[in-house]
Amino acid sequence: MLIGGDTVKNEVIKCPNCHDTTIGKISKATYFCSNCCSEIVYRKDEVYVYKHNEDGRMIDNLKLRGFEY
Numbered sequence: 001m002l003i004g005g006d007t008v009k010n011e012v013i014k015c016p017n018c019h020d021t022t023i024g025k026i027s028k029a030t031y032f033c034s035n036c037c038s039e040i041v042y043r044k045d046e047v048y049v050y051k052h053n054e055d056g057r058m059i060d061n062l063k064l065r066g067f068e069y
């Protein structure tokens with residue numbers, strides 16, 4: 001994956017958790033990956049991933065820095 005110096009804008013290309021592209025937009029900075037049931041929240045230069053199980057319960061959360069996933 002090429003990551004240049006450009007800031008990632010509103011478009012999310014891949015899930016940081018499973019790298020799937022089946023990502024739906026919930027709100028301006030919140031996305032949901034239906035492949036791994038993860039909620040992805042973008043804040044400035046940080047990315048938060050909240051994993052859910054099939055019941056919708058949160059089972060894990062990750063904090064990623066930048067977009068180097």
Ligand SMILES: [Zn+2]
Nearest residue numbers: 015018033036
């Ligand atoms: Zn995913």
